[in-house]
Amino acid sequence: MATDQLSLIFGALADPTRRAILARLSEGEATVTELAEPFDISLPAISRHLKVLETAGLISRSRNAQWRTSRLEAAPLRDVVAYMEKYRRFWDERLVRLEQHLERMQQEDQS
């Protein structure tokens, strides 16, 4: 995958397991074993998903004794929202309706 920040973020979000991990973390910090519990995959697999999320900046991790707890990080999500902003006029229904309205007004002016 490309190594720029947005690609890392989108790439991390492209996997359902990783999105589920983020969803779980949105309810609070958790250890690797806790995060792995709902899934039918091995701990090393979870461990690497966490690494992907960490590289994308979507989580941060800290060490408590032998446990490594993960927590959700906000910044990259804000980056995604900022990126989406560029396309607001394409997905914001209100804005689309406004544009259509203005278009109609202009046509009426011309006729």
Place this chain on the structure above:
Amino acid sequence: MATDQLSLIFGALADPTRRAILARLSEGEATVTELAEPFDISLPAISRHLKVLETAGLISRSRNAQWRTSRLEAAPLRDVVAYMEKYRRFWDERLVRLEQHLERMQQEDQS
């Protein structure tokens, strides 16, 4: 990659070339050759990027004689924004400040 809609969308957005194509399309429809022009990669490669974007629903395509023009589609971007909503409290600075404020208030009440 997983085949659910969100994975397809995020996966499509994870590539810089595809994001550049979307950016170009936000200025208006374009043919494959036009879209390929800024890049140093072959037409078949572009063709497949377009297929990925189409599968994700991010573009639609139509045929005009021997040209296939692509146009940006809004719906999946709206899906992404809806997804981000779940995490609003983590990326919305205003909301974070409000939460911090309420937390402080509560601490003051206790002391």
Place this chain on the structure above:
DNA sequence: ATTGTATTTAACGCATCAGTTAAATAACGG
């Protein structure tokens, strides 16, 4: 019919991803 232009499909190479099991590392608790 033939040639030219636009695009896709096929076949391939190489790198990366997502999973596995087995072994290594880290830290705790007796």
Place this chain on the structure above:
DNA sequence: CCGTTATTTAACTGATGCGTTAAATACAAT
């Protein structure tokens, strides 16, 4: 020190991603 628990690293596998070139397809124009 030793065993247990938590997690990561290593080595491997199969699938997928992204690029290539060559061939096929679709349509236009003469």
